[in-house]
Amino acid sequence: MDKKIAFMKGNEALAEAALRAGMTGYFGYPITPQTEVIEYLCKEAPKYPKFTVLQAESEVSSINMVYGAAAAGGRIMTTTSSPGFSLMQEGISYIACADIPCVIANVQRGGPGLGTIQPSQGDYFQSVKGGGHGDYKLIVFAPNSVQEVVDYTYNAFDLANKWMCPILILSDGAIGQMMEKVILPEPIPARTAEEMRDEKPWATNGKGKRTKRNIITSLNIQSDAMERRNNELQEKYRRIEGEEVRYETYKADDAEILITAYGLSSRVCKKAVDIAREQGLKIGLVRPITLWPFPTKVIDEFASKPNVKFFMDVEMNVGQMIEDVKLVVNGRKPVYFYGRTGGILATAEEILEQIKAKM
Amino acid sequence: MDKKIAFMKGNEALAEAALRAGMTGYFGYPITPQTEVIEYLCKEAPKYPKFTVLQAESEVSSINMVYGAAAAGGRIMTTTSSPGFSLMQEGISYIACADIPCVIANVQRGGPGLGTIQPSQGDYFQSVKGGGHGDYKLIVFAPNSVQEVVDYTYNAFDLANKWMCPILILSDGAIGQMMEKVILPEPIPARTAEEMRDEKPWATNGKGKRTKRNIITSLNIQSDAMERRNNELQEKYRRIEGEEVRYETYKADDAEILITAYGLSSRVCKKAVDIAREQGLKIGLVRPITLWPFPTKVIDEFASKPNVKFFMDVEMNVGQMIEDVKLVVNGRKPVYFYGRTGGILATAEEILEQIKAKM
């Protein structure tokens, strides 16, 4: 079992990538359109003697199982979809405050409420601004293909360990359900108990030979301690902003109009760019891959360019990332928005029409 | 029992105002620093034969009891504090999508995680951008005194009915715990069952003489139905933005420097303005009372004024409302930030010092 080419559904590829990344525990609750993740893991589990998969009684419970398992030193993941992600917000706030590395995937569906099981990007704010209480951040990846789901999931476990921070893979029901060809990365050999202890000297895995016991908590009852905790978190976040930004530009160098889009909608936007270029229109795309940390610098550079006329933000919601785009552009250029909701994905032609109306 | 002057704790005043507003049901779970609300209501309940108060088993449960009770036509409230507010996010998303009027109060404490029981304004994003999944909004009031807690709570029930929308009273542990003199408004007489039915013809209170039964749901499985639902919500939100903005300005007319602050921190900022004025510094304050809809127009007007040099946003968090201020200012003037966390409230002198450093 090593590097391998396969034709897989997004959700199953996500599960396989996590197994190959040496995931030791998965806790989740069924919810459409991401239930294939736990189904795949239950089927594959016997091949991985050091891996444990458990269907929790709810998403509130699964995120807290993740909290416990990851604090104990495991490489741990949960996945869910929008309403379930809402239920996890308290737990995520705890995990972020306690500096616990873990991986969460939200395969978004249309909201608000029970909504629809169709794809959506309605949880950008919840994911990027903090759906839970207090000032915290998750590193948020927005893959736009099954291959990227695999790559970012595979790397997420080590990245989480590096920053002592939960990583969120924010995709949607279309990416979760569609089948694409993927190159699966080489499996990481399972760590021994000893290796796990060495890798995570902070984990609550029994005092062992340590001279001091470990405590995992998010409680800081004294104001000055709590402020210190917040300052430490913010310092860490500044460092992450310096090191972990990822984005893609597409035919953007000479563009006069820049589309901003992420995840599923960025694929249609690429097509819109191609059509525009055929028509001689200088349109390009900036695609944030990390939604937080946000690719501020590259958007700032485009906003400064004299030949750039305006930005068009395209999302599958009523306008969420546009706020972050506007905060960077800061009045230098107009920033327009086009979005569809309920699972409807704008067509390339539709997007182009919107852009032409602003030209 | 009519208009009355009293000296009351913020949380008890909130409870009393809700009773005087004709609240018919309260569902909540104990959490510091807002437990006095349910305690007060349990004590007062026997005086109100048509009022029901119930201690729920959790915040997940209490918000869903609110959903049921408000859908059945009651005037319903719940209150909580930050971690409990996170647990309510799924339920709030359902309530918003189903157009159900109700009142929620979040008496904020310091986060993230279990954090501290000290006051905070760390839940601005969660409250204003939508802590739950999907595109929805709550009308958010940020009172800065016990009197305002009373006034906005008292009016919230009718405002919720007017817009078929949940209203959030966003205060904090200091406002909840402090005692101030308040004028309590006249009690609204309890409605008869008949009046309740007439007032809310959409409620699921039994078909009765209606020709059609009522259904309350947030499920819109078909994409076009879900998009229609989202469009209706957004249209409603545009109308709310047109009609419901509330703010206060303080010594702002001739100000060259404008502080933006809400809730508890706005009180210290007023003092900072007073000190500044004594020193001959033209500093003023813009205080959003509704955090959503945000007072865009007034901030926009100040941002256009040639004599305005910059804005200084002051919050008890690491910088949340500042994004909304910046989105309005849109690059015309610098917007700076000063915040403390963990329950620590910046002093007027501290704030003034920060402003002077930017002058």
Add this chain to the structure above:
Amino acid sequence: MKEGYTLVYKRPDTLLKTRMHYCPGCFHSILHKLIMEVVEEMGIQNDVIGVSPVGCSVFAYDYMDVDFQEAAHGRACAVATGIKRTLPNHPVFTYQGDGDLAAIGLAETMHACNRGEKFSIFFVNNAIYGMTGGQMAPTTLEGQITTTSPYGRDPKNVGYPMKMAEMVSQLPGVAYCERVCLNNPANVRKAKKSIRKCFEIQAQNLGTTFLEVVSNCPTNWRLSPIKTLDFVENNMLKYYPLGVKKDVTATEEK
């Protein structure tokens, strides 16, 4: 009706003439009809409020012609608590599946029953998650294959199936608790009587009424509708014995 004929069976007026989305052979449609027959016979159509769950019966309101609220997954008992405490004179019922009532909603279910909330809970136990496509439920039988127990439910790893009727009947707040089944005409008739009993005891404000309905799932059990009857008889009813688990009115009569 034609002259000379006696009416022995009719579709209740409380059941909308809509084609149901349930799979062929699924018991949901029978239970929908029984509840609506009782509602019609008791004359409570204009008073009653139903609460539907997340699960296969999420669309229950498309079929039952009474006021209805759709609850978040697992929260039907919390929603019904809110309704009933607002409208104490109205009959209220929840209609919930096993994932909804026994997994994510267990706290809401147990606490509503413990408080003795005066509504009726119709709990459809088909030992599997239907709408999400056949995952293991808290009530999935030992050894039963589902998409999340692909090698059969292993109690050593995930515990034994939960006997909800037995569990809630222990709570003092529960006035009536029975387990029924819809696998043959005799049981269907019995179930209907029990539904009526739930509403009657609810009207007397004696406490929570809880009816567990052992059901089937042809699609996710991967059995023909006929064969599900065998599985119900030979497997489900062996582990989930039918009968009244609690009846405070019977005790009072003694």
Add this chain to the structure above:
Amino acid sequence: MKEGYTLVYKRPDTLLKTRMHYCPGCFHSILHKLIMEVVEEMGIQNDVIGVSPVGCSVFAYDYMDVDFQEAAHGRACAVATGIKRTLPNHPVFTYQGDGDLAAIGLAETMHACNRGEKFSIFFVNNAIYGMTGGQMAPTTLEGQITTTSPYGRDPKNVGYPMKMAEMVSQLPGVAYCERVCLNNPANVRKAKKSIRKCFEIQAQNLGTTFLEVVSNCPTNWRLSPIKTLDFVENNMLKYYPLGVKKDVTATEEK
């Protein structure tokens, strides 16, 4: 130790020499000590992982010198499930109050017990919310006055107190379940034996071990420490009878 003296009692090394924040007369400190004595005597100090709840014992990690994780309110059993499934060879325990375990955490508690998670649950039942200042708990006695039952708990409105030990002992996943008390030296000694039994059965991987510890709350009961002993004896223990509710090892011995 001085020559000629025999050691009959010492502070366990597993208990940190920190002044506890508990109110005078509160049983928490006794239970902390007992658990740490057992941990020391069994020699598992370097292996064990504790989980503290939200409630008065949120700071348990300040006193017990073992690895500790603080869980969100009600989620200790979910957190412990995550820990134990990651480290199946390590002893794991939760330490929870009644609001935490029986109100907000009921689903997590019942499901962990149903799955037979191999950790020990130490459940401190003092019939009231301590840290938030004396609100009604699921275990508050009938008629008992709390800040949210100011006229006494009325079972007709909010249900009867929940007997958690009896409830969880019904679940097949539970290997050992007992209710103990700390109101006199004999009971303290018994409780210590039961704590040891929990850890021993946990080590044998037989299922969940659950110890309900009937406790007191001088501050919120508004009674002097001495008078809480009377209340425990005359009120708590009448409703919450002590004793072993389940012991799979006893059954095996028969």
